[in-house]
Amino acid sequence: MNELNEARVLDQLRTVQEPELGRDIVTLNMVRDISVSDDGAVAFTIELTTPACPLKDEIERNAREVLRAAGAREVSVTWTSNVRRAAPAQAQQLVPGVRNVVAVASGKGGVGKSTVAANLAVALSQDGARVGLLDADITGPNIPLMLGVEGQPVASPNNKIMPLERYGVKVISIQFFVPEGQPIVWRGPLVGGAIQQFLRDVEWGELDYLVIDLPPGTSDAQLTLAQAVPLSGAVLVTTPQEVSLLDVTKALAMFERLSVPVMGIVENMTAFVCPHCGEATEIFGRGGGERFAREHDLEYFGGIPLDIRVRQGGDVGVPAVAQRDAGPAADAMRTLARTVAARMSVRAARSAPVLSVS
Numbered sequence: 001m002n003e004l005n006e007a008r009v010l011d012q013l014r015t016v017q018e019p020e021l022g023r024d025i026v027t028l029n030m031v032r033d034i035s036v037s038d039d040g041a042v043a044f045t046i047e048l049t050t051p052a053c054p055l056k057d058e059i060e061r062n063a064r065e066v067l068r069a070a071g072a073r074e075v076s077v078t079w080t081s082n083v084r085r086a087a088p089a090q091a092q093q094l095v096p097g098v099r100n101v102v103a104v105a106s107g108k109g110g111v112g113k114s115t116v117a118a119n120l121a122v123a124l125s126q127d128g129a130r131v132g133l134l135d136a137d138i139t140g141p142n143i144p145l146m147l148g149v150e151g152q153p154v155a156s157p158n159n160k161i162m163p164l165e166r167y168g169v170k171v172i173s174i175q176f177f178v179p180e181g182q183p184i185v186w187r188g189p190l191v192g193g194a195i196q197q198f199l200r201d202v203e204w205g206e207l208d209y210l211v212i213d214l215p216p217g218t219s220d221a222q223l224t225l226a227q228a229v230p231l232s233g234a235v236l237v238t239t240p241q242e243v244s245l246l247d248v249t250k251a252l253a254m255f256e257r258l259s260v261p262v263m264g265i266v267e268n269m270t271a272f273v274c275p276h277c278g279e280a281t282e283i284f285g286r287g288g289g290e291r292f293a294r295e296h297d298l299e300y301f302g303g304i305p306l307d308i309r310v311r312q313g314g315d316v317g318v319p320a321v322a323q324r325d326a327g328p329a330a331d332a333m334r335t336l337a338r339t340v341a342a343r344m345s346v347r348a349a350r351s352a353p354v355l356s357v358s
């Protein structure tokens with residue numbers, strides 16, 4: 001009988017691929033702490049590039065298979081994660097502990113950016129990532145309401161602003177600094193200044209992902225803002241109808257001009273499924289987001305159906321992914337979060353050389 005030992009386990013695991021990154025998990029330096037007991041029980045740790053990894057089950061299944069085939073009596077896998085940095089160098093200066101900055105943007109207003117940003121942040125946090133959410137909509141901040149978070153941030157010992165926390169997500173919004181009901185009027189340059197301050201002067205600590213909810217449009221204010229924010233990638237939100245798609249073209253052009261990589265597009269408010277009869281009605285038309293993605297060579301992140309639980313949850317501070325019996329819209333947003341996290345891992349892997357195990 002060929003005895004299983006650590007070296008042989010490592011050899012076997014060299015045949016297990018990380019499908020997203022296209023290499024095996026040993027070469028990617030993801031395998032840690034292998035132990036083999038006398039009676040053939042194998043234990044090891046896999047360090048993922050994101051706790052929100054959509055391929056976790058597949059990797060585990062394949063690892064178990066090859067090890068059992070090699071004679072392991074029992075296989076036990078422990079998971080950890082180390083999110084690598086895909087943010088540009090500029091981000092490291094402003095927000096040193098933040099590894100990835102993801103912006104949620106659209107051309108047209110009211111298509112669900114804030115909803116997507118809030119659910120994305122909470123879903124990533126539910127998966128175990130360290131997440132922050134910056135409400136960059138300075139004139140119409142909605143994040144505090146959507147997450148049910150209010151209060152006034154206090155200063156940290158080193159005189160920075162402490163973000164508030166909800167659903168495990170660190171949140172900052174201009175809303176925390178103005179009396180309720182008061183209109184907020186800013187001109188372009190001030191908006192950029194406020195955003196920079198939110199990046200620089202907030203005690204974000206170590207974050208795997210900082211999600212930024214951008215205001216709608218491509219106005220001067222929006223432009224200043226996008227330049228002020230060191231983005232590692234943008235997720236565009238559209239609804240299926242033509243006016244929304246027309247506007248998202250402008251948003252795409254703006255990000256291209258600013259050299260911000262657009263990761264993909266999600267179509268929100270796709271078919272409404274009647275809770276009574278189950279019939280799907282495509283209120284805003286169909287397939288616009290997917291078509292747009294194809295035409296512009298972007299990834300299509302899928303559709304989020306219109307669901308009353310999303311709107312109700314947004315109004316009372318319980319985002320869909322945090323609701324019990326959340327339904328298909330929440331599922332779609334959870335999938336979106338994992339896909340975005342996976343793509344960030346790929347970007348980080350591309351921007352950093354892979355260390356190989358000695």
Ligand SMILES: Nc1ncnc2c1ncn2[C@@H]1O[C@H](COP(=O)(O)OP(=O)(O)OP(=O)(O)O)[C@@H](O)[C@H]1O
Nearest residue numbers: 109110111112113114115216305306307310311314
């Ligand atoms: N999939 C959905 N199903 C049901 N309601 C939704 C869905 N997505 C968003 N909504 C609702 O639509 C409204 C607008 O959404 P949201 O505020 O997220 O859009 P926005 O793009 O951030 O708007 P703005 O451009 O004003 O910042 C909210 O009341 C929200 O609850």
Ligand SMILES: [Mg+2]
Nearest residue numbers: 113114137142
């Ligand atoms: Mg919004």
